[in-house]
Amino acid sequence: xxxxxxxxxxxxxxxxxxxxxxxxxxxxxxxxxxxxxxxxxxxxxxxxxxxxxxxxxxxxxxxxxxxxxxxxxxxxxxxxxxxxxxxxxxxxxxxxxxxxxxxxxxxxxxxxxxxxxxxxxxxxxxxxxxxxxxxxxxxxxxxxxxxxxxxxxxxxxxxxxxxxxxxxxxxxxxxxxxxxxxxx
Numbered sequence: 101x102x103x104x105x106x107x108x109x110x111x112x113x114x115x116x117x118x119x120x121x122x123x124x125x126x127x128x129x130x131x132x133x134x135x136x137x138x139x140x141x142x143x144x145x146x147x148x149x150x151x152x153x154x155x156x157x158x159x160x161x162x163x164x165x166x167x168x169x170x171x172x173x174x175x176x177x178x179x180x181x182x183x184x185x186x187x188x189x190x191x192x193x194x195x196x197x198x199x200x201x202x203x204x205x206x207x208x209x210x211x212x213x214x215x216x217x218x219x220x221x222x223x224x225x226x227x228x229x230x231x232x233x234x235x236x237x238x239x240x241x242x243x244x245x246x247x248x249x250x251x252x253x254x255x256x257x258x259x260x261x262x263x264x265x266x267x268x269x270x271x272x273x274x275x276x277x278x279x280x281x282x283x284x
Contacts, residue, residue, distance in 0.1 A: 104151055105154075107151045108152065111152075112228075116183055116187075116229055117183070117208075119149060119153065119222075119224065120208060121145065121148050121149075122145055122146065122153075123149055124217050125145050127144060130142070152221075157224055157227060158231035159231060168192040168193050170194070171194035171255060172188050172195050173196055173198065174258045175197075175242045175259050175260060176199065176206060176259065176260035177199040177206055177236060177260075178207050178208065179208055180206075181197055181199075181258065181260030182229055184258050185197050185234045186232065186234070189232035190232060194233065195234045196236075196254070197236045198237050198246055199237065199239075201238065201239070204226050204238060205222050208222055242261065
């Protein structure tokens with residue numbers, strides 16, 4: 101009797117992106133896993149990927165208990181912003197995520213190639229976050245389409261805009277290669 105859904109629910113208590121992490125995490129915890137003292141380390145990266153691939157998508161609806169009256173605005177829909185949205189929504193907060201790009205996901209969508217992270221895996225996990233009632237507004241840039249005054253109706257604001265501009269190291273040869281922003 102395989103209990104994939106139960107395993108998936110346990111993983112998602114802490115990690116809203118098991119399918120993503122199961123593909124792109126370099127899993128440093130595995131080499132330090134204390135389970136090795138008993139038999140062998142847990143291959144958590146492979147485990148998360150396998151379980152996430154078995155799990156059905158969450159159905160939109162009442163995936164959270166009692167709703168709170170407080171609402172939170174999150175600026176940026178990368179891993180930090182979406183993780184924050186996920187955990188707040190599970191605690192009952194109303195959450196709206198504002199994203200400057202046409203699609204949510206931040207660096208997960210724009211910086212990781214599809215052969216490492218298929219977009220359908222990312223889309224499924226974002227849809228699962230939305231199933232908790234998280235609203236995502238794309239094409240909404242802070243300082244352009246959205247101002248801090250527009251966010252006054254929220255009780256809290258989480259800024260998760262990422263670091264899209266490279267910093268110079270001031271070393272010889274650094275200008276010989278394109279920066280991330282020139283490639284994107």
